[in-house]
Amino acid sequence: MTTQSWWQAAAADIDETSLAQAWEHQNQLTKPPGALGQLEQLATRMAAYQRQLNPEIRNPHCVVFAADHGVVAQGVSAFPQAVTVEMLKNFVAGGAAISVLSRVNQFELSVVNCGTATPCDQLEGVIHSPVAAGTADFSQQPAMSQQQAEQALAIGSDQVDRLKQSGCDLFIAGEMGIGNTSAASCVSALLLSQNVAELVGPGTGVQGQALDHKSEVLVASVARAQQQYAEPLDALVQLGGFEIGAIAGAYIRAAQCGIPVLVDGFIASSAALLAVKLNPSVREWMLFSHGSAEPGHKSLLAGLGATPLLDLGMRLGEGSGAGVAISLIRQALALHNQMATFAQANVSGADN
Template identity: 35%
Template sequence: MNLKDTIAAIKPLDRSTEAIIRAAMDNKSKPRGSLGRLEEVGIRMSMMQGSLKPRTQPASLVVFAADHGVAAEGVSAFPAEVTPQMVLNFLGGGAAINVLCRMQNIRLRIADMGVNFDFAPHPDLLDLKVRKGSRNMLQEAAMTHEETLQALENGIRAWNIVAGDSPAIVAVGEMGIGNSTAAAAIIAAATGRDAAEVSGRGTGIDDAGLAHKVAVIRSALALHKPDPRDGLEILRSVGGLEIAGIAGFVLGAAAAQIPIILDGLIATSGGLIAALLCPATTDWLFSGHRSVEKGQAFALDLMGLEPLLDLGLRLGEGTGAALALTCIDAGCRIMTEMASFADAGVATEL
């Protein structure tokens, strides 16, 4: 499906079964609510999957990768060459996300949305390159209108490929030097927050680097003045190719009524773009973790999402989303495997 048809296919979560599902959870052999948010996760997954036996396998995670023109402004502690180097590390199985995906039996793929490098074919690499990096948002729009649409639809294509695995749940991560600047700019544009409120240290820039990053974002937003309600315009002006890919993938999965776990700041900004394009998308989203990057919180507030984990993570790659799958799986197993009071022969009251 193209972008228009995908958005039209997204439906809000059917809550007509919530009372039945919640009663089933409340009747498990435990005090009501004693497993905290795990109970709510199990209930949400049951509603999403339309089953009292929700599951998290098969699970898939896609890391969307691209370079950023704004990296030329010195907004990162690492050079742009790191983007293709890390993609090769992912494909070689040596990155943090590889470790976590192996640990939890998550099928990992890498989507090249716009890396400034020509990769050899690889079974885990999705060649969805729109162009070799976005443009410098400080001088011109990051993408043309046509490139923005193509990147979104390539994200939908990534979903269509993953859909062949019949996943029960999917997750998204990213790689791209300079992308925390693009993500912060997106969040500032959508929420009306000042660049200083949403900008963090990314790969580890110092105080002077952070002040420069804030100034770059302010100047870019002043140049483009995107409408805070127009996700497509925000994405075109100050976004990134991998962020567009994430947004398209999220829309595709939501149209198929598949739960999606967002990772940190950058993945959340992609989820925010998807939500601006289709608000019902948020019904199908989980926030995997609270990032050290402070801009994420404003985007999550706008989408009404609460992170599952808070571990001080700021790596990206999908690492927080992969770890959050453990909690989601626990919620599903409580719903599926835990005995009721009657099954266990446990009294419900004195």
């Protein structure tokens, strides 16, 4: 008898009755049906998530998961690994983009150390749950062991369980880790059965010959990993990062808890793809915030059957695209909840 792993348990059901009622309400509002486009889909989707006609976002939360990647030894990044911990300090000090967005758009922000190469255990304001001091160089060997991969998934699950206790009703995952566009490209290539060269982008700003070198390293890395790839978790083991695993675990657990997730850009979407491959039922609980300028993001969105809410040419990560898009969701809900119906406004409908 096979024992099911926690991440394979089904996601919560979405309330189809509330969804139908929300659409009926939308069609009674003082506008032509469909005139608000994706805003209508957002509002009705949130109604189905929250099992009520008038959904609200009262307690959104962003968790930034951070870790380092051994493959940076191959010269695939424009920045040194020390930047990962330096940015952790910036997050908690309030100076990073996601820190600013959390204040402006009124959502809580947490930062989790999943395994940085530079020691930072004494850094206050950070939740320390390191798997190891960064992954191994996946151009030479697996990025992590099976046990470490499962530990990374559990970090994300634990964070969602913590947020559930405080009533979180929308979850955003951000990430930080020098080298993680390389890991995201490789993981995605395995999961999509796609040439990684088509997914590789500048990341921290790699250009010209350096970008060609990055592509060569990643093509060779995927070729090595393909020999060991049999199931979705192997993509994380062979080529992933601890923060990517943590985000995937968080997405799965959020869906199991009935908490919708607002997916950020390229790296977060690679974790979303991993989560869906591990547990297809979690896809229903995902909203996609924006289209990243990273070239591989279009392939990821296509593989997930996703349409992003915004396309602003962003490629920062940290959860920043989702941090911007949360205001759009709030506006969609305000329109849904506060617009008058034709009857309330005494306005003639299309059939009158």
